[in-house]
Amino acid sequence: MPRRSESLHASRRLVLRDRVADSEIWSFAEQKGWRYLGHVPRDPARGVFYEARWEPTEGNTVHYIIDEFADVVYMVVQHHEAEAAEDFAGQLSDGLPIESLEELARNFDIHMYPAGWAKAVLRLGVGAPKSPDENFLLRIRESVGHPEARVRKAAVWAMRYAAWPEFAQDLKRMAQSENDPEVAKEISHAMETFRTLGGDQA
DSSP states (O other): OOOOOSSOEEOOOEEBOTTOOHHHHHHHHHHHTOEEEEEEOOBGGGTBOEEEEEESSTTOEEEEEEETTTTEEEEEEEESSHHHHHHHHHHHHHHSOBOOHHHHHHHHHTOOSHHHHHHHHHHHHHTOOSSOOHHHHHHHHHHHTOSSHHHHHHHHHHHHHHOOTTHHHHHHHHHHHOOOHHHHHHHHHHHHHHHHHTOOOO
């Protein structure tokens, strides 16, 4: 019998559709008989988001997170086995109003104005799959050259959420051409994050 890894594997973030009520999630958990493990109170001063946790089965934990920075509500499954985490995440997608990868991409495509574009590209980053996806790469990279600083800033944060090594070179190119001080600062922070994660191979 293979030895079980002691580290936890997380599924991709399962982005809930807008206007999903908290009560819908709690009712779902109760109906499924999940064991409630407690919650983390929000603490904006420390950048801590509200998070509720359940244990649906032994070894599985489900996390419900209200990300106020990205203005996104999502769920994450953790398990000692990566495949088990993804399998259970798939079950959640069948039972809850979660945006599929295709929906995240389509919702990005309908936004032409900067405010909607920035929100949509940030949602792409939050809901990105664990491995690079060409549809997401193209859309996030398209946002890098947007004339509006807020969209470029959102693209940088989308890269940080996705955390794909492929974005390290994009950030380097952005750093060379960015003229907005706030966006340049976010690029610098993102590049440091990628170096910490080992995503900068150059």
